[in-house]
Amino acid sequence: MxxxxxxxxxxxxxxxxxxxxxxxxxxxxxxxxxxxxxxxxxxxxxxxxxxxxxxxxxxxxxxxxxxxxxxxxxSGGKLLPSDAVAAEAVLELEGISSLLMDTLFHCSYEKRREPSEQSPAVIEKESLRARRCYDALENRLAGQDAILNLGTIAAIASLGYADWRHAADDWRKGREGLAAWADAMMKIPAVADTYPVF
Ligand SMILES: N[C@@H](CCC(=O)N[C@@H](CS)C(=O)NCC(=O)O)C(=O)O
The missing domain is CATH 3.40.30.10 (Glutaredoxin)
Incomplete structure (x- = not known):
């Protein structure tokens, strides 16, 4: 492949x-x-x-x-729990994290347009949505183990993108549980080796 x-x-x-x-x-x-x-x-x-x-x-x-x-x-299901309800929780996390990634990507794209072409209303709307997603991740991931599944992979990749393109969001501030979880995730080689270079 x-x-x-x-x-x-x-x-x-x-x-x-x-x-x-x-x-x-x-x-x-x-x-x-x-x-x-x-x-x-x-x-x-x-x-x-x-x-x-x-x-x-x-x-x-x-x-x-x-x-x-x-x-x-x-892989025979290595990225989702076999228990159906636990799998739903992972999919919920994957959905929120995908939403965050799309939101951050859209916002970053908008901010990199010529100033005369930018929409402050779009930037404001997407920035608020990103903040709600960071809070939702703090609620779900604070105190959780650093493991890889479809949900945690999407979450850590979205937060890494935020570090790169949206440093001003300062997503760690006031979300200490999420920050500690992300630090633990960064000890996993597949996560550390793919962190964006900037
Ligand atoms: N909805 C797509 C988005 C993928 C995407 O936007 N990738 C960007 C790179 S981060 C890309 O390939 N951009 C090339 C382009 O816009 O022409 C997905 O979930 O895979």
């Missing part, structure tokens, strides 16, 4: 951590620069985004949630 990634992509980071946690043989292929005209990923599908996964059967999967679920299934 080939996993197409780019250096600091928080979405690709989730698939990279998931592949390692699932113990699967996945070759990472650097697809940057993503802005290249006629990008080679367009040969495989319309999106040309990372992550993307070429399966051993030659199918080409896009979208982080789908790739993560596929890797989980292929």
């Amino acid at each position: 080939k996993l197409f990634v780019s250096g600091n992509s928080p979405y690709a980071r989730r698939a990279r951590i998931a592949a390692r946690a699932a113990g699967l043989a996945v070759e990472e292929v650097d697809a940057s620069p993503l802005a290249a005209e006629n990008h080679f990923l367009l040969q495989h599908g319309p999106g040309a985004k990372v992550p993307a996964l070429e399966t051993d059967a030659g199918n080409f999967l896009c979208e982080t949630l789908i790739i993560s679920r596929y890797l989980n299934d292929l």
Whole structure:
């Protein structure tokens, strides 16, 4: 299998951590620069985004949630608890963390537009949503063990992206439980090795 990634992509980071946690043989292929005209990923599908996964059967999967679920299934379920109710809690966390990643990504994109093209209303709305997500993660992850599953992978990748692109959010402030959990997660090699470089 080939996993197409780019250096600091928080979405690709989730698939990279998931592949390692699932113990699967996945070759990472650097697809940057993503802005290249006629990008080679367009040969495989319309999106040309990372992550993307070429399966051993030659199918080409896009979208982080789908790739993560596929890797989980292929590993025989290593990234979700076998208990159905516990699995629901992991999916709940994955959903909130995905929401946070989309929110931060959208907000960062907006902030990097020409000042005359930026929408302060969009930035304000997304910033408030991000704050609600940080609080929800503090509620769910403070005091929890540092383990890898679909939910915790999405959470730690979103927080790493916040460190890089939204340092001013200072998400650790007032969320000491979440900060301690994230510090413990950073001791896991798959998490530490994929932290964004900035
Ligand atoms: N909804 C997609 C988002 C992935 C995404 O936006 N990836 C960015 C890199 S962080 C990308 O490939 N951007 C290239 C582009 O916009 O052309 C997912 O969940 O995988």
